Amino acid sequence: MNASAQKPDRTRVRFLQGNEVCAEAALYAGMRYFAGYPITPSTEIAERLAERLPQVGGSFMQMEDEIGSICAVIGASLAGTKSMTATSGPGFSLMQEAIGYAVMAEIPCVIVDVQRGGPSTGLPTHASQGDVMQVRYGTHGDHSIVCLTASNHQDLFGIVVDAFNFSEIFRTPAVVLIDEVVGHMREAVDVPAPGELDLTERLLTDVPRDVDYHPYAPREDDRLPMSNFGGVHRYNVTGLVHDMWGFPSEKPTIVNDLIHHLYLKLENRKRMLTRWREWSLDDAEIVLISYGSSARSARHIMENRRSVGVPIGMIELQTLWPFPSELIRARCRNAEYVVVVEMNMGQIVHEVKRAVDRPERVFLSNRVDGEMITPTDIKHLIRVIQGKGV
Amino acid sequence: MAATDFLRKRFMPHIWCPGCGHGIIMRALLTAIEKLDIEKNDIVMASGIGCSARMLGYIDVHTMHTLHGRALAFATGVKMARPDLTVVVPMGDGDALAIGGNHFIHAARRNIDMTAIVMNNSTYGMTGGQYSPTTGCGEYGTTAPYGTVVQPFDTVELATAAGASFIARTTTYHAREMARILADAIRHPGFSVVEVLTQCPTYYGRKNEKGDAVEMMERFRDCAVPVGPLDDNGRATAADVEAADASVETIPIGVFRKEVRAEYCDAYRRQVIEPAVAAASAAADAAGGDR
Numbered sequence: 001m002n003a004s005a006q007k008p009d010r011t012r013v014r015f016l017q018g019n020e021v022c023a024e025a026a027l028y029a030g031m032r033y034f035a036g037y038p039i040t041p042s043t044e045i046a047e048r049l050a051e052r053l054p055q056v057g058g059s060f061m062q063m064e065d066e067i068g069s070i071c072a073v074i075g076a077s078l079a080g081t082k083s084m085t086a087t088s089g090p091g092f093s094l095m096q097e098a099i100g101y102a103v104m105a106e107i108p109c110v111i112v113d114v115q116r117g118g119p120s121t122g123l124p125t126h127a128s129q130g131d132v133m134q135v136r137y138g139t140h141g142d143h144s145i146v147c148l149t150a151s152n153h154q155d156l157f158g159i160v161v162d163a164f165n166f167s168e169i170f171r172t173p174a175v176v177l178i179d180e181v182v183g184h185m186r187e188a189v190d191v192p193a194p195g196e197l198d199l200t201e202r203l204l205t206d207v208p209r210d211v212d213y214h215p216y217a218p219r220e221d222d223r224l225p226m227s228n229f230g231g232v233h234r235y236n237v238t239g240l241v242h243d244m245w246g247f248p249s250e251k252p253t254i255v256n257d258l259i260h261h262l263y264l265k266l267e268n269r270k271r272m273l274t275r276w277r278e279w280s281l282d283d284a285e286i287v288l289i290s291y292g293s294s295a296r297s298a299r300h301i302m303e304n305r306r307s308v309g310v311p312i313g314m315i316e317l318q319t320l321w322p323f324p325s326e327l328i329r330a331r332c333r334n335a336e337y338v339v340v341v342e343m344n345m346g347q348i349v350h351e352v353k354r355a356v357d358r359p360e361r362v363f364l365s366n367r368v369d370g371e372m373i374t375p376t377d378i379k380h381l382i383r384v385i386q387g388k389g390v
Numbered sequence: 391m392a393a394t395d396f397l398r399k400r401f402m403p404h405i406w407c408p409g410c411g412h413g414i415i416m417r418a419l420l421t422a423i424e425k426l427d428i429e430k431n432d433i434v435m436a437s438g439i440g441c442s443a444r445m446l447g448y449i450d451v452h453t454m455h456t457l458h459g460r461a462l463a464f465a466t467g468v469k470m471a472r473p474d475l476t477v478v479v480p481m482g483d484g485d486a487l488a489i490g491g492n493h494f495i496h497a498a499r500r501n502i503d504m505t506a507i508v509m510n511n512s513t514y515g516m517t518g519g520q521y522s523p524t525t526g527c528g529e530y531g532t533t534a535p536y537g538t539v540v541q542p543f544d545t546v547e548l549a550t551a552a553g554a555s556f557i558a559r560t561t562t563y564h565a566r567e568m569a570r571i572l573a574d575a576i577r578h579p580g581f582s583v584v585e586v587l588t589q590c591p592t593y594y595g596r597k598n599e600k601g602d603a604v605e606m607m608e609r610f611r612d613c614a615v616p617v618g619p620l621d622d623n624g625r626a627t628a629a630d631v632e633a634a635d636a637s638v639e640t641i642p643i644g645v646f647r648k649e650v651r652a653e654y655c656d657a658y659r660r661q662v663i664e665p666a667v668a669a670a671s672a673a674a675d676a677a678g679g680d681r
Contacts, residue, residue: 033470054666059470059658064496068463071456071493075436075467078454079475083467101457229434229452230472236447238455247401247447248455 012191018182019044019086021153021189022112023052025160026084028192029199031110032058033083035072037065037091040124041180042114045086066091070098073109078237080202080228082164086112089131090121093138099173100139101239103262106171106216106224108202110163113175114183117370126370127181129292132347135175136321142259144266146174147321148275151295153187158197159275159318165200166273170265171224177320179343181293181372202226205233216258217244222265267322274327275318280306284313286382287332289352290341291317294373298341301375305382312382320348325355337385338362343373393420396430398450405444407515409603411562411588415509416445418565419478422572433476436465438490440516441590442482442509459490462497465504473655476576477504484514487523487543498552498581502654505575505582506554508545511590519593530597545585546646555580555624557647561587561610564643571645580653587641610641617644624649 016024023045026034034053036046050060058081063069066087073083087095092113102109115131117123135147146166150156160176167174205225207213209232218224227233236246241258243249266273279302281287286305290298295316302314315331317324332338332352338361340349346364353359365381367373380390397420406412423433433451437443439458446453452475456464461479469477486494486508497506513531514520521531521538524545528537549557556578560568568586575582589595589606600606618627626646 033467035467035470051666054663055670057663057667059663061466061470063463063466064492067460068466068493068496071460071463072467072470075454075464075469076471077467078464079434079468079471081471083471097457098460229454229468230431230475232431234430234450234452236453236455238447239457240455 009190012193013188014191015186016153016189017044017184017186018153018156018178019114019184020048021156022086022160022176022178023048024191025157026110026164027052027056027058028157028194028197029082029161029164030201031082031084031164032056033061033073033076033081034058034085035061035063035069035076035083036085036087037063037069039066039088039091041116041183042086042088042112044183045112045114066094067098070095070109070111074098074102074105074107077107077109078229080230082108082168084110084112086114088114088116088124089118092131092134096138099145100141100143102173103139103143103145104239105237107237108167108171109173110160110167111173111175112160113177115177115179117368123370125180127179127293127343127372128368128370129179129294129343129347131177132320132342132344135177142263144263145321146170146172146266146273147177148174148319149177149292150318151182151292151316153185153189155318156182157189157192161197161199162275165198168200168202169223170269171226172266177292179292185293202228204228207233214244215246216242218261218265222261222268270322270324270326273319273322274324276324276327277316277318278331279314281313281315281331283311284334285336286310286312287335287338288312288314288341288378289317289328289338289348290314291320291348294341294343297373297375298378301378304375305379317348323351323355325351328352328355329357332356336361339365339378339381339385341365341373341378343367391424393417393424396420396423396450398448401447404448406441407592409589409591410441411511411590411603411607412441412445412509414562414565415480415507415568415586415588416448418568419480419507419572420449421569422576425569425573426576428476432474433478434465434468434472435478435480436461436468437480438482438485440482440485440514442480442485445480459485459488460493461485462490462493462504462506466497466502469502469504469655473503473659478507478576479504480507480509482515483508483510483512483524483545484522487545487548491523495548495552498549498554498583500654501553501555501580501651503579503581505572505584507572508583508585509588510545510585511588511594512542513590513594515590515593519597525594531594532597545583546642549583550647554583555647555649555651556582556645558583558645559585559587559641559643561607561614561641561643562589563607563610564614574645574648578648580651613639613641614643615640617642617646620645620648
């Protein structure tokens with residue numbers, strides 16, 4: 001994935017919008033069914049896939065609403081087709097119940113949420129990162145979930161492919177959480193050649209026809225070999241708590257095992273799930289933590305301050321959920337100050353405070369007026385923390 | 391294969407109340423599937439939430455018990471991924487016409503090849519007898535202690551307006567005809583709606599003094615009026631309905647519509663996928679590169 005190390009092949013560099021990158025990366029990952037509903041600022045994903053999917057033999061479908069979209073995506077995935085939907089905050093709210101179904105029934109799917117300002121209709125065409133906690137806790141009940149993000153289009157391409165891989169490996173919904181700035185910005189992307197990025201295909205059961213197959217009996221590694229609908233194994237899929245046959249059960253031991261399985265299959269595998277970048281942490285007294293488009297401003301001010309000798313470093317999170325708390329604790333151990341940069345009233349900052357040894361040293365640099373946070377905004381906060389005044 | 395060979399017997403006994411009509415519908419559906427001679431592995435059933443939705447657990451095909459009202463949307467994804475599979479969606483009246491009303495009308499509009507069975511007992515049974523979109527005006531439910539003040543949906547008219555290409559109504563009294571209609575509906579290449587009036591003696595019957603299960607089924611028998619034969623356009627002639635005495639309650643039953651129209655998966659493949667693949671292939675050939 002380290003494309004920058006080699007000299008880019010000019011013929012495959014494309015000038016793409018972030019939303020278009022999501023569409024192209026999904027096709028690269030093997031996604032062949034997309035169902036969606038128009039909503040700013042994600043609509044370009046649907047528009048591009050309406051044109052591109054049929055060219056590779058796939059199907060695009062405009063559904064009657066976002067609820068129908070995510071449900072159709074889950075149905076198509078259960079029948080063996082890698083599937084995706086894309087939306088923004090209001091549509092993402094509508095999808096929550098079905099996301100919980102995909103969690104409970106353990107059906108792989110990918111959801112792109114291109115964040116806008118909220119709550120409610122909010123600011124459809126402006127920047128915000130207010131959906132972070134909704135991804136984690138939006139659907140009811142205990143569970144874990146995969147959420148990835150990126151600040152630039154080159155990374156975004158790989159992150160979308162990762163989301164498909166993780167969704168198949170762990171049989172979970174995976175959310176690609178970008179924001180309006182990343183979604184609408186145009187940037188050069190060195191499009192990977194086929195085979196350059198690893199693709200994980202679905203783990204299918206090797207239980208032969210007419211032999212009892214237990215669709216919901218996890219292996220020791222928590223993975224569930226799947227049998228697609230229409231295959232040789234017939235079983236029941238339900239959003240109810242279920243036994244290893246997928247049949248409803250209220251038996252306390254079965255309930256307990258299932259809830260633990262849904263939670264721990266992801267929370268115990270952060271090492272594999274965590275994607276991040278880091279700069280200049282070795283001697284950093286100030287550590288910036290950011291993600292998405294905010295990380296572009298954070299990185300700018302980090303490099304700017306470094307150039308005048310300030311001991312500052314940075315972590316850019318690409319996996320938001322499950323939250324990489326061990327990574328954050330280790331990397332911030334020697335920091336005097338940790339500044340979380342995000343465009344909301346403070347969401348990831350609370351996770352960082354929970355993770356580090358000295359939460360009182362964690363500060364929030366934010367902006368919620370619909371404008372992108374600037375390097376100057378962050379610089380001002382750092383000066384205040386240092387007692388230098390703005 | 392006998393109809394009962396489609397049962398998952400180890401999950402019996404079923405959860406339905408004594409007198410409930412849903413078991414009659416399940417039997418008719420299994421009879422229809424048996425008659426059509428479709429492989430178990432080629433059938434997918436999706437359901438939502440409610441008494442109706444629990445039917446799936448007992449049937450030995452690929453079964454997907456989904457969210458309240460959303461079964462048609464899940465089924466749409468399955469059908470798009472595997473157009474070769476036979477898709478059947480049993481739903482309740484609240485499931486299909488209240489919370490799932492939007493998916494119902496759009497599935498009908500698309501004419502996607504699946505069979506929606508609306509098991510209409512005029513109440514929300516699983517939650518204890520609240521009024522539903524098919525509870526008659528003035529009738530009672532636990533949430534309509536003074537009677538409802540709204541008109542019920544007519545499932546057949548709604549499906550007609552929305553564009554379903556096969557539409558029928560039958561009742562649990564007409565069990566054998568129901569099996570024939572369901573077979574016809576499953577065989578039909580398009581979106582099929584079969585409304586089955588079914589009795590809920592536990593809640594709707596009791597709240598509305600409709601008597602026990604037998605009396606409720608006798609009412610279906612006495613009120614049923616068959617619609618006329620289909621005309622050249624596949625639409626039922628309504629002569630028999632109008633011939634009935636207007637002062638007596640009537641339930642028109644039979645096949646109301648059966649017309650051949652472009653089916654969604656087929657139309658999408660012919661109009662969109664095939665030309666797009668051909669154009670992409672031609673473009674790649676023109677560029678001279680490997681695809």
